Amino acid sequence: MTARPMTGASPPDDDQDAVGRRAASRAADDSGDAARTTHFGFRDVPESEKAARVHGVFTSVASRYDIMNDVMSAGVHRLWKDAMIDWLAPRPGQRLLDVAGGTGDVAFRFLARAPGSHATVLDLTQPMLEEGRRRAEAARLAGRLAWVTGDAMALPFADDSFDAYTIGFGIRNVTRIEDALSEARRVLRPGGRLMVLEFSRIPVPALQWAYDRYSFNVIPAMGQAIAGDRDSYQYLVESIRRFPDQEAFAGMIRAAGFDLVRFRNLTLGVAALHSGWKL
Numbered sequence: 001m002t003a004r005p006m007t008g009a010s011p012p013d014d015d016q017d018a019v020g021r022r023a024a025s026r027a028a029d030d031s032g033d034a035a036r037t038t039h040f041g042f043r044d045v046p047e048s049e050k051a052a053r054v055h056g057v058f059t060s061v062a063s064r065y066d067i068m069n070d071v072m073s074a075g076v077h078r079l080w081k082d083a084m085i086d087w088l089a090p091r092p093g094q095r096l097l098d099v100a101g102g103t104g105d106v107a108f109r110f111l112a113r114a115p116g117s118h119a120t121v122l123d124l125t126q127p128m129l130e131e132g133r134r135r136a137e138a139a140r141l142a143g144r145l146a147w148v149t150g151d152a153m154a155l156p157f158a159d160d161s162f163d164a165y166t167i168g169f170g171i172r173n174v175t176r177i178e179d180a181l182s183e184a185r186r187v188l189r190p191g192g193r194l195m196v197l198e199f200s201r202i203p204v205p206a207l208q209w210a211y212d213r214y215s216f217n218v219i220p221a222m223g224q225a226i227a228g229d230r231d232s233y234q235y236l237v238e239s240i241r242r243f244p245d246q247e248a249f250a251g252m253i254r255a256a257g258f259d260l261v262r263f264r265n266l267t268l269g270v271a272a273l274h275s276g277w278k279l
């Protein structure tokens with residue numbers, strides 16, 4: 001695996017967060033159309049602003065991110081991440097790129113399943129990675145991990161570098177999902193696999209309605225009570241509603257050139273796993 005000089009495993013005393021902010025704005029500039037808009041939750045914003053807003057949300061929630069995940073999902077996010085790694089079925093010695101890897105939940109599970117494997121965790125938000133790095137040191141996994149600040153839409157790695165690419169609850173935050181999928185395919189080796197875990201749609205309208213009531217009424221209030229931050233959690237629930245449903249997202253993965261694209265619903269479709277191969 002080769003990282004372009006722009007970044008690399010981030011030394012703790014570096015201002016790598018500035019790297020993340022620059023990466024985000026460079027990727028936005030590269031769109032060639034500063035006037036294009038996208039959504040940030042339920043609001044429309046210029047594409048060039050979205051990454052900075054997302055960065056602000058995750059900077060704000062980083063120190064409480066793990067505990068909030070457990071509280072909001074009653075621990076179920078752990079089962080979903082286990083299911084992701086079950087389906088991925090890591091093998092010894094494999095190289096994983098975990099994009100939007102945050103505090104490392106997906107990467108840690110991968111390493112635990114595959115002796116001699118290595119994981120690179122890339123994220124836009126340095127404070128999320130710092131939380132992950134602390135956890136890795138406590139779990140004595142630091143030697144098998146690299147932490148890289150960067151943008152899913154412009155990965156700082158050579159073509160064909162990784163055996164597996166994962167992204168857990170990250171892709172809905174990315175400004176141009178098509179660009180992230182195209183980058184995922186580029187950095188995977190032929191025969192490599194993409195695995196996406198994301199919130200999705202419950203195909204039973206009455207259940208989706210009940211789940212929406214929970215999301216919009218309870219989660220921002222919990223965010224306020226536990227993390228002192230209602231707005232970030234309001235964004236999180238809105239961003240879930242804006243993300244394409246299972247079939248539409250599978251179509252985007254196929255359009256990016258992946259083969260054998262499949263999905264599995266988790267907890268009735270509250271979340272879904274999507275898998276695709278670079279053949």
Ligand SMILES: C[S@@+](CC[C@H](N)C(=O)[O-])C[C@H]1O[C@@H](n2cnc3c(N)ncnc32)[C@H](O)[C@@H]1O
Pocket residue numbers: 051054055058099100101102103104105106122123124125128150151152153167168169170173174175
């Ligand atoms: C909800 S957290 C998920 C963290 C972790 N994967 C997990 O499942 O617990 C979303 C993460 O996506 C990151 N993120 C958002 N947009 C990104 C982008 N364009 N490139 C890389 N990371 C991004 C955020 O900084 C945040 O850490």
